[in-house]
Amino acid sequence: MWLCIHLVCSTAIRATLYFSKREHGYEKAEKSGGLTRFLRLENGIPSHDTANRIFRILDPKQIEQVFRSWISGVVGTLRRKRMGWDDDGHMNLLAADLLAAVLLLFSSVATAALQLSLELGSIHHPAFEAERIRMQPEAGGVLLSIGVLRGGGRQIRDLRLKCRDFDWASGNIRCAGGALKVGADNTVPIDFNYVAASKTLDLTLRDASAASLAGLLPELAAWRPQGKFSATLHLAGSKANFKLDTSMLAFANVAGTQAGEGMMLHVAGTVRDVADTRQWQASIAWQGGEVYWQPWYLKGAGQTITASGIVDATQVRVDAAHAVLPGIGVLDGQLGWNRPRGVLTALSLASDAWQVAPAWAQFGQPLLGETPRVKLDGTARFALAIDASATRSFDLDLDLHGIDVSEGRFVLADLRANVPWRRDAATTAQISSGGGKLGELPLGAFSLPLAMEGWRFGFDKVELPVLDGRLLFENFTAQREVNDGAKGGEAAWRWQLAGALHPLSMPLLSKTLGLPRMEGLLSATIPRIEYADSTLTLNGSLIVSAFDGYLSVAGLKVIDPVGHAPRVVADIDARHLDLAMLTQTFSFGSITGYIDADVRGLEMVGRQPQSFVARIETSPGEFGKRISQRAVQNISSLGGAGAGAAIQRSFLRIFDTFGYEKIGLTCRLVGGICEMGGVEEIEGGDRAGYLMVKGGGLPALSVIGYNRRVSWEELVSRLEAIAAGNSRPVIE
Amino acid sequence: MKTILLWLLLLASGVALAQSNLEINTPAVAQIKSAMAVRHGQLAPHYASGALGLAQDASVQLRDPNAVPLAQRAAVQAAVAAENNDRTALYREIAKANGNPSWETDIRSTFAQRWIDKAQPGWWVQTAQGAWQKK
Numbered sequence: 001m002w003l004c005i006h007l008v009c010s011t012a013i014r015a016t017l018y019f020s021k022r023e024h025g026y027e028k029a030e031k032s033g034g035l036t037r038f039l040r041l042e043n044g045i046p047s048h049d050t051a052n053r054i055f056r057i058l059d060p061k062q063i064e065q066v067f068r069s070w071i072s073g074v075v076g077t078l079r080r081k082r083m084g085w086d087d088d089g090h091m092n093l094l095a096a097d098l099l100a101a102v103l104l105l106f107s108s109v110a111t112a113a114l115q116l117s118l119e120l121g122s123i124h125h126p127a128f129e130a131e132r133i134r135m136q137p138e139a140g141g142v143l144l145s146i147g148v149l150r151g152g153g154r155q156i157r158d159l160r161l162k163c164r165d166f167d168w169a170s171g172n173i174r175c176a177g178g179a180l181k182v183g184a185d186n187t188v189p190i191d192f193n194y195v196a197a198s199k200t201l202d203l204t205l206r207d208a209s210a211a212s213l214a215g216l217l218p219e220l221a222a223w224r225p226q227g228k229f230s231a232t233l234h235l236a237g238s239k240a241n242f243k244l245d246t247s248m249l250a251f252a253n254v255a256g257t258q259a260g261e262g263m264m265l266h267v268a269g270t271v272r273d274v275a276d277t278r279q280w281q282a283s284i285a286w287q288g289g290e291v292y293w294q295p296w297y298l299k300g301a302g303q304t305i306t307a308s309g310i311v312d313a314t315q316v317r318v319d320a321a322h323a324v325l326p327g328i329g330v331l332d333g334q335l336g337w338n339r340p341r342g343v344l345t346a347l348s349l350a351s352d353a354w355q356v357a358p359a360w361a362q363f364g365q366p367l368l369g370e371t372p373r374v375k376l377d378g379t380a381r382f383a384l385a386i387d388a389s390a391t392r393s394f395d396l397d398l399d400l401h402g403i404d405v406s407e408g409r410f411v412l413a414d415l416r417a418n419v420p421w422r423r424d425a426a427t428t429a430q431i432s433s434g435g436g437k438l439g440e441l442p443l444g445a446f447s448l449p450l451a452m453e454g455w456r457f458g459f460d461k462v463e464l465p466v467l468d469g470r471l472l473f474e475n476f477t478a479q480r481e482v483n484d485g486a487k488g489g490e491a492a493w494r495w496q497l498a499g500a501l502h503p504l505s506m507p508l509l510s511k512t513l514g515l516p517r518m519e520g521l522l523s524a525t526i527p528r529i530e531y532a533d534s535t536l537t538l539n540g541s542l543i544v545s546a547f548d549g550y551l552s553v554a555g556l557k558v559i560d561p562v563g564h565a566p567r568v569v570a571d572i573d574a575r576h577l578d579l580a581m582l583t584q585t586f587s588f589g590s591i592t593g594y595i596d597a598d599v600r601g602l603e604m605v606g607r608q609p610q611s612f613v614a615r616i617e618t619s620p621g622e623f624g625k626r627i628s629q630r631a632v633q634n635i636s637s638l639g640g641a642g643a644g645a646a647i648q649r650s651f652l653r654i655f656d657t658f659g660y661e662k663i664g665l666t667c668r669l670v671g672g673i674c675e676m677g678g679v680e681e682i683e684g685g686d687r688a689g690y691l692m693v694k695g696g697g698l699p700a701l702s703v704i705g706y707n708r709r710v711s712w713e714e715l716v717s718r719l720e721a722i723a724a725g726n727s728r729p730v731i732e
Numbered sequence: 733m734k735t736i737l738l739w740l741l742l743l744a745s746g747v748a749l750a751q752s753n754l755e756i757n758t759p760a761v762a763q764i765k766s767a768m769a770v771r772h773g774q775l776a777p778h779y780a781s782g783a784l785g786l787a788q789d790a791s792v793q794l795r796d797p798n799a800v801p802l803a804q805r806a807a808v809q810a811a812v813a814a815e816n817n818d819r820t821a822l823y824r825e826i827a828k829a830n831g832n833p834s835w836e837t838d839i840r841s842t843f844a845q846r847w848i849d850k851a852q853p854g855w856w857v858q859t860a861q862g863a864w865q866k867k
Contacts, residue, residue, distance in 0.1 A: 255797065256797025256798040256800070256805070259805075294805075369813055371814065565760060605759040608763075670829065672758050
């Protein structure tokens with residue numbers, strides 16, 4: 001048995017040596033006196049398959065038992081002699097005995113099955129370290145295991161790969177047709193060739209499953225990678241060249257906020273270590289697929305990025321990055337990053353003349369969400385510089401054919417801007433436009449010089465032609481203030497703007513807005529304009545001088561001006577409106593005299609009033625007060641009870657006009673219903689009503705309304721019918 | 733078209749619940765309903781796919797973004813945000829239109845239950861305990 005152990009073990013190690021040292025291997029060793037000392041080998045040196053077959057028929061428990069007594073003898077001998085390679089390049093016998101014995105013990109104890117394996121030692125390379133490399137012959141190749149692989153700042157334990165063809169000679173290792181085991185079930189096809197003398201490694205991964213990468217790099221598992229990739233790495237001393245191609249690569253985070261599908265990427269680069277600095281250069285070409293990186297969605301269409309820089313213990317530097325975005329333009333940049341502090345130290349970006357329409361659609365609009373929908377067309381060139389403290393400069397050259405906000409709600413044509421902003425210097429931006437429109441209102445051309453000094457902006461006066469008038473903005477100042485008390489130094493903008501509307505002719509305005517022709521002039525003074533919480537607030541008053549009197553609009557707010565349902569809130573006071581002019585304008589019949597009106601809490605959605613409390617009443621003072629038969633009919637149709645019909649049935653029909661003392665009407669609009677009232681309440685039980693026209697003079701006529709709740713839609717349709725001249729009295 | 737009609741029916745039924753007390757025929761409500769009806773055509777396939785669910789707070793939630801094709805994901809995210817803004821505005825407007833802004837919370841609760849009750853089979857709805865389940 002003693003002889004058997006020695007024989008078996010020696011055979012095992014020599015069989016192993018045969019794979020690794022073909023030129024000086026097993027046969028040569030045997031010629032110098034090895035196995036042949038114990039055996040007569042008539043059919044020559046047995047192959048490792050033969051050796052394996054022998055081991056498999058041995059009982060591992062018996063082997064282990066006798067091994068324990070044998071090993072103690074071997075250890076005693078080894079104390080007197082070093083284990084190692086002899087001058088001919090093969091391992092001395094005792095060393096081989098011990099190594100084989102250890103391997104045998106390991107195999108028998110660990111797996112209760114006899115297998116051959118050999119420790120190949122470690123590889124120490126400037127770029128990586130591989131420790132506890134062990135090989136083990138298997139059917140169809142060799143199983144190679146690496147206890148620890150370190151490189152690129154990470155460490156992977158217990159790598160296992162099976163090589164169809166495997167060579168090990170003079171510290172050189174070659175593996176062809178390899179399969180790297182990753183995770184429980186996945187393998188990555190791999191070839192590599194390591195030349196120890198030149199410290200050169202060539203490594204190829206072919207059509208590897210991206211999902212299998214998660215087995216090697218657990219942090220990738222959360223991204224659920226799918227698809228295939230191939231990669232090559234050529235490592236020569238301290239220089240590395242690499243290439244990576246992905247095919248139908250897909251990934252997604254759990255939240256679904258970042259994901260890619262069908263991605264075809266080509267990545268290539270070089271890395272070289274010079275002293276303590278690593279110089280790198282890389283290029284990425286995105287040839288297909290799509291990416292969603294909330295809120296942006298991008299399709300691969302040949303975008304490329306090339307970049308180069310250095311990395312050392314203190315910094316990451318991108319010296320030259322060049323991005324080409326097909327259909328949009330080119331972007332160049334540099335970047336500096338302080339590694340110990342983890343902060344950006346410098347960033348500069350500069351574009352060529354970008355096509356704004358696709359650039360805005362891809363990068364700008366997604367930031368705004370569903371509304372407002374903004375369309376831009378033209379070119380833009382920009383440059384940005386940031387240093388360790390903050391943004392240092394920003395340059396913009398904008399040349400837009402047009403800008404359209406919210407499907408034509410606000411349009412400007414030929415918008416040009418030159419913005420040379422500097423953090424530490426005073427400059428002036430020039431902004432101009434050929435005009436456009438705001439709603440239905442046409443806007444003329446304007447030019448705006450904007451003074452800039454750090455985060456302070458301002459202009460003295462800008463005139464915007466509107467129809468035959470001018471909208472004047474003046475004394476604009478805006479300042480960005482950092483609230484030091486707030487956590488993280490939260491920044492807030494403080495701004496103010498005053499405005500005025502120089503007289504605008506109402507006939508032109510009413511025609512433009514599709515309203516009945518109104519006489520008079522519209523003007524406004526707006527001491528302060530503010531925008532906050534999606535609400536535009538105009539402090540001050542809009543004054544409309546119309547119908548020989550005036551309307552004053554105060555407390556004007558536009559809520560959600562670019563949303564789906566912008567609403568206007570205001571209080572309106574009208575004084576001394578000439579009823580003759582007014583009724584003529586609206587084809588209401590004829591009334592002479594003057595009225596005052598108050599509309600409180602008016603809230604408009606689009607052109608529809610949502611709610612208000614309104615009162616119309618004859619103005620105080622002495623003046624002629626006559627009302628025509630037709631006007632009586634029309635007023636009664638708004639809420640009366642057949643006054644017009646009553647006239648027709650009585651002798652009053654012979655009079656064209658009647659005298660009146662007071663006309664008045666109130667309406668409280670809530671929930672689409674107008675709750676109506678008049679100048680006086682009329683008692684009368686079931687016939688109680690409200691006085692809309694209080695008669696006076698000769699012949700006098702009073703109109704009483706009985707219907708207190710009128711649908712606003714119905715009221716509007718009645719007014720439209722009146723305006724169309726086909727009103728009939730409503731008898732209810 | 734069918735889904736839009738169904739959705740409108742759903743809306744109407746939600747409104748009908750409180751019709752004895754609540755008037756909704758105001759321009760703001762009409763405008764919001766109109767915007768929501770148009771948007772529903774965009775959202776309906778994503779209710780069916782399970783990407784969107786009807787939440788207990790009467791909002792729409794993007795419960796499984798990865799079920800939305802990448803090309804539509806940004807638009808769906810934006811549409812869900814806009815839908816929830818409109819829903820909040822709708823509840824507020826209905827309360828306001830009745831002269832009782834304080835009813836908004838009750839109206840929201842009423843709508844939440846009606847949205848869930850009327851959801852089509854296969855749509856995902858949130859239980860009172862906050863879990864998602866398929867109808």
